[in-house]
Amino acid sequence: xxxxxxxxxxxxVPDVAEIRIDEITHTLIRSGVPSILNPFDEFAVEEALKVRxxxxxxxxxxxxxxxxxxxxxxxxxxxxxxxxxxLSDSKFAGADTWATARTLAMxxxxxxxxxxxxxxxxxxxxxxxxxxxVAELLNIPxxxxxxxxxxxADGASLVAxxxxxxxxxxxxxxxxxxxxxxxxxxxxRLPTIIKQMAARKKTIDIFTxxxxxxxxxxxxxxxxxxxxxxxxxxxxxxGEGKIVSGDDLGSAITQLLELFKKGxxxx
Amino acid sequence: xxxxxSSGVWVVGEQKDGQLAVVTLELLTIGRLIANLxxxxxxxxxxxxxxxxVVEILREYGANRIVLVSGECVEHFIPEVHSNSIAAxxxxxxxxxxxxxxxxxxxxxxxxxxxxxxxxxxxxxxxxTVDEQGRFIQVRPAFGGNLMAVIAQSVATPQLATLRPHIxxxxxxxxKIEPVVEHASxxxxxxxxxxxxxKTVREVIEEYGNLDEAEVVIGVGRGLGKIANLKMVNQxxxxxxxxxxxxxxxxxxxxxxxxxQIGLTGRVISPKMYLALGISGAVQHLVGVRTAKExxxxxxxxxxxIFKVATFGIVGDLTIIVPALIKQLESKISNRGVAAxxxxx
Numbered sequence: 108x109x110x111x112x113x114x115x116x117x118x119x120v121p122d123v124a125e126i127r128i129d130e131i132t133h134t135l136i137r138s139g140v141p142s143i144l145n146p147f148d149e150f151a152v153e154e155a156l157k158v159r160x161x162x163x164x165x166x167x168x169x170x171x172x173x174x175x176x177x178x179x180x181x182x183x184x185x186x187x188x189x190x191x192x193x194l195s196d197s198k199f200a201g202a203d204t205w206a207t208a209r210t211l212a213m214x215x216x217x218x219x220x221x222x223x224x225x226x227x228x229x230x231x232x233x234x235x236x237x238x239x240x241v242a243e244l245l246n247i248p249x250x251x252x253x254x255x256x257x258x259x260a261d262g263a264s265l266v267a268x269x270x271x272x273x274x275x276x277x278x279x280x281x282x283x284x285x286x287x288x289x290x291x292x293x294x295x296r297l298p299t300i301i302k303q304m305a306a307r308k309k310t311i312d313i314f315t316x317x318x319x320x321x322x323x324x325x326x327x328x329x330x331x332x333x334x335x336x337x338x339x340x341x342x343x344x345x346g347e348g349k350i351v352s353g354d355d356l357g358s359a360i361t362q363l364l365e366l367f368k369k370g371x372x373x374x
Numbered sequence: 375x376x377x378x379x380s381s382g383v384w385v386v387g388e389q390k391d392g393q394l395a396v397v398t399l400e401l402l403t404i405g406r407l408i409a410n411l412x413x414x415x416x417x418x419x420x421x422x423x424x425x426x427x428v429v430e431i432l433r434e435y436g437a438n439r440i441v442l443v444s445g446e447c448v449e450h451f452i453p454e455v456h457s458n459s460i461a462a463x464x465x466x467x468x469x470x471x472x473x474x475x476x477x478x479x480x481x482x483x484x485x486x487x488x489x490x491x492x493x494x495x496x497x498x499x500x501x502x503t504v505d506e507q508g509r510f511i512q513v514r515p516a517f518g519g520n521l522m523a524v525i526a527q528s529v530a531t532p533q534l535a536t537l538r539p540h541i542x543x544x545x546x547x548x549x550k551i552e553p554v555v556e557h558a559s560x561x562x563x564x565x566x567x568x569x570x571x572x573k574t575v576r577e578v579i580e581e582y583g584n585l586d587e588a589e590v591v592i593g594v595g596r597g598l599g600k601i602a603n604l605k606m607v608n609q610x611x612x613x614x615x616x617x618x619x620x621x622x623x624x625x626x627x628x629x630x631x632x633x634x635q636i637g638l639t640g641r642v643i644s645p646k647m648y649l650a651l652g653i654s655g656a657v658q659h660l661v662g663v664r665t666a667k668e669x670x671x672x673x674x675x676x677x678x679x680i681f682k683v684a685t686f687g688i689v690g691d692l693t694i695i696v697p698a699l700i701k702q703l704e705s706k707i708s709n710r711g712v713a714a715x716x717x718x719x
Binding site: 121123124126128146147203204205208209230231232233234235236237238239240241242243244246247248249251252254264266269270271272273274275276277278279280281283284289290291331332333334335336337338339340341348349350351352353354356359360362363364366367370371372373 | 390450454457477478484487488489490494498512515516519520522524525528530563564566569570573574587589631632639640642656661664670672676681683685686687690691694695702703706
């Protein structure tokens, strides 16, 4: 049995639940919004640690982001990963999913890997794209939306359950392989305060574009294929709704049935 | 690839077990609009076996070409096989735009394809159009639907996008276009790795419906009170042909499977109507239903935040309101039955 080299890709994200819209300017209020480790990445880290506990090997967490993104990596170290790498370089800034995937794939290629685990999506961008893109760039198979994982005893293949709209698929894949973790996969451990403090004393390796052998046209804004022309806040149907009391049950139901009919839901 | 040579708007449809996903027709509808704006042809790619049935359905939606991709390797869905097969078609014909459904499978295929070809991909779009400069424009939500981003892509083609289901209404084409039906072979996995689908299990759909496909979604929260109350919810769902999902609290309590969780750490859905039962309306949940056309809420707490976003709301006890609603719907159906049989005599 070989020891598995596991790489987990993580992202620091704003706590989306804390984001508010300025009702006058209709812009996003981001000040005071805490940054967190993307919740789906916690499932990825947890699964990597579980595989390591069974098979031995090592877990490396990598993240692309500004220097502040170290916080997310400290969280991974506190959970128990062996090594953390922050991909931080002004050349990386402004990356779309393709440029991000390329940067991550070049890094993973450089440090070596058997298993790569990502969260199924980041809660800020919500694209679900980066994982499969990294897999394609590494020329390995992937299984997305994983809700259950069994690595075979020989460490050469795995069986994963992949969520689908209808239920799930049971997939067997050779290793190397990339997985994207869903929430159903596990219960991430909560690092103790002592572990969190100990993590802060550990070193986070900083990699630049040069360290991973990337030209500036390959990464960041210059390497991106999509460009945001503008952003706006959508009109949400706030305060326009008609709210009635259920005390007058007959009337409430009649209005609801009317609405079903109007919407073409019932005849 | 050279963008000046590429032409054609392609739509990659979705079908499973002899059933065409509705989003396929939605993609064709918007694909036809974009193709008209760009004065290009529209093609649809369907992957699977025994696909003859789709031709009749697709015929009226304005595609110039219907390309059916079949082979032993597409018996089960494998994203690498789909992306390889589509890449081979793209290499032959150089389309300018390829659209996919923003479903579990569609996102997987589009992502691999974008990385393989080194082209852009806009995910989970809620609108697609062409601007006055003739650029393909994508609009997509970010930050939990708090923000909409308007996106254009570099000249590398094809430009890719995935479209969320239910955003547009499928419409048959006004133009009389007789599509050419073509057949292509699927391309299997690269030799360097091995991947096998051991089985495909359809469990959720029978019990709770498909959250992405259903026009009506009923969401339940902890306000449902107890798991036994799911029985009446399922009854209502049957009457409305609705899918059933729930808040994180309900899923964590084990009342519903993970797959049915709606919200930040679950699914993001865009049904015609979202019927929120006993859902308080925490931001984490609301981000999953922002793009629903209508939100109807029933909750006992008049101050529940769900009422702030609801288009219609009833403040009251859902264990009284839901059974009353079921009774009304059932009597309407049986009345219709009576009326229909009277017509016969």
